[in-house]
Amino acid sequence: MTTRTGATAAALARAAALAGYAPSLHNTQPWRWTVLADRMELHAVRERQLPASDPDGRLLLVSCGTALHHARTALTATGWECTVQRLPRPRQPDLLAVLTPTAHHPPGAAAGRLVRDMETRRTDRRPVSDSPPPAAALTALAAAAGTHGVAFGLLTQEQVYDLAAAASRAADIERADPAVQDEIAYWTGRQDDLGVAERSLTGAQPETTVPVRDFGRPGTLPSGPGHDRAARYAVLSVEEDEPEAWLRAGEALSAVWLTATRHGVSVLPLSAVVEVPVTRAALRRSTGDRGWPVMVLRIGVPDAGAGAPAAPRLSAAQIVDVDEVRHLLDRD
Incomplete structure (x- = not known):
């Protein structure tokens, strides 16, 4: 028979495994x-910071x-409410958050959709179509960011030109930095479950x-x-340039x-x-x-055709430590 403690531990372990679908800078999965x-x-x-x-x-915490x-989305999908403590122990800076379930309700009709959204989300670096994103979608995106206290500022056309100039300058600066180029090369085209796949x-x-980032090598995606x-x-912008705000910005990005x-x-982050300061x-x-x-986010309507491929992912065993509750999971 499944105990309440065992059921809670199982839900937490599943949520941690599903969190492995989250996006991260260069697919470093630094959690x-x-x-x-x-x-x-x-x-x-x-070890997976850049x-x-x-x-x-900054971008490690966003990731x-x-x-x-x-x-949190995975827990919601199984009917669990939870509290979140962010950066709870100053002397343990790598402990970023503690999630504690507080109540359980039968999951609603939208629960399965939440998980499917995580499983089907993709990073698509291809150009978008000539159809503008619907206004209703943009409103929903702004609301999703606002829920986490993060501003979602749509750029005017003039600001887009400013962005293009800044992005080109950032690319030039990073192209001239051997350490950045070595880092990009290390995380690109790997044969394991990390990094940006060809x-x-x-x-x-x-x-x-x-301009989108030039990874220095061609891929196989038309x-x-x-x-x-x-x-x-x-x-996406925050009021304070500090670690907790960066963490919340990552939550907003996911939402x-x-x-x-x-x-x-389609959403494409441009980091x-x-x-570059x-x-x-x-x-x-x-x-x-x-x-x-x-x-910075590029938002567009994808061209018709096949979707972008899934990024490689670390296994649950590589990102989730369940040793302290394995007896509960094995028993249940």
């Missing part, structure tokens, strides 16, 4: 979960925030107004005929992306412009100094 009988803990894995392009760990939101890269660099003329660009998946809209500052000025930019 690990510890599942206990009554809670789950999210830890940063510093010291050249992310020395402050871990997406996993945190994915885990199947996720286009065969040719897309010719778009705002680029297609689209452009970004009909795309909209948005900046925005899953909402976009539900609406049939290079926020990796001088272009991050330029982006902040361009948007009226309204908060600190954490991520």
Whole structure:
């Protein structure tokens, strides 16, 4: 017979495993979960931080925030409410969050859809179609970010040109930095369950107004005929430039992306412009100094045809530690 404790532990272990679908910078998946009988803990894995392009760990925390939101979404899908303590112990900076279930209700009709959104979400670097994203979808994305206290600022056409200039300058700066280039090369085209796979890269660099990152090698994904003329660009920004805000920005990014998946809209994060301090500052000025930019998003309607392939993923055993409750899971 399944005990309540065993059922809770099983739900937490499943949520931690499903959080492995979360997006991360260069698909580094820099998180690990510890599942206990009554809670789950999210830890940063510093070995998968990118010291050249992310020395402050800003984007590591954004990446871990997406996993945190994915885990909460998975718990919601099975009917669990939970509380979240973010950065609960100052002397343990790699302990990012503790999720504690508080109540359980029968899951609603939308529960399965929440999990499907996580499983079907993709990073699609191909150009988008000539159809603009629906206004209702953009409103829903802004609302999803706002739920986490993160601003979702749509750029005007003039601001998009400013973004394009900043992105080009960021690309030039990073191209001239051997440490950044070595880092990109290390995380690209790997043969394991980490990094950016060749199947996720286009065969040719897309010719778009705002340049996407050049990974220095062609992939096997046909680029297609689209452009970004009909795309909209948005900046996720926070009021305070500090670790908890970066973590919340990751939660907002996850919520925005899953909402976009539900609406049939493509989201492509553009992080290079926020990796370089001088272009991050330029982006902040361009948007009226309204908060600190954490991520730029290209939002568009995908071209008809096959979807982007799934990124490689670490196994649950590699990201979830359940040793302390394995006896409960084995018994139940």
